[in-house]
Amino acid sequence: MESVGVVIVSHSPKVAEGAADMVRQMVGEEVPLAWTGGNPSGGLGTDVGQIMSAIDRAWSDAGVVVLVDLGGAETNSEMAIEMLSDDRRGKVLICNAPVVEGAVVAATEAAGGSSVDTVRQTAEEYSAR
Amino acid sequence: MNNGTATETAATDAILIEHEVGLHARPSVKLTKLAKTFASKIELGLSKDGPWIDAKSIVKVMAFKAAKGSTLHFRAHGGDATQAVAALVDLVRRDFDESHNGG
16 A cells, blocks of 8 residues: 655745655655645745645545644644545544654654554654653 | 574674764664564664664654664564564665765
């Protein structure tokens, strides 16, 4: 089965893209990965539609984990997940983990073929250590 | 070393870390990913008597912080224990396939 996908959501597109670069360089290409950041007018922020699109780009039938930075990134990600189709909604989990470190750790776990629950658990274990 | 039966084997080996920055983030990811490709239980430690950590746990390997000049000890139990330890030792011997540019 395809490995779990990873979505990075930051208020800053540079942070999101940089975190995605770290995942690609440190973990590799085998994990579905997408990032989004910034609001549609080019400022700092997050956007529900763009988060939904990122989830779609990183989609895996094994599920997707979402790494978020501050406040609105999390609430908008929750809203984006709510708006997914019924068959996808339950497979997308937000991780309570730092966005950069969590993305690398989650992708490493995902590359090993772990379930979406285990991938989230590993990212959260990193933040709780 | 191989002291097990056909189905269940135990293997151990050790290797000096020559990598400039030690077992830092990128090598930790490589080591964990490689360990996860084997079915055996695989552990690593800084001495032959442990303490041992799970080599398949990226969180534990990241927190392990083995410096350059320390010796990594591997031990594995399971059907592919011998191959697992040999592959991991080889990864460290190849310096994690990295040039010494930090990171």
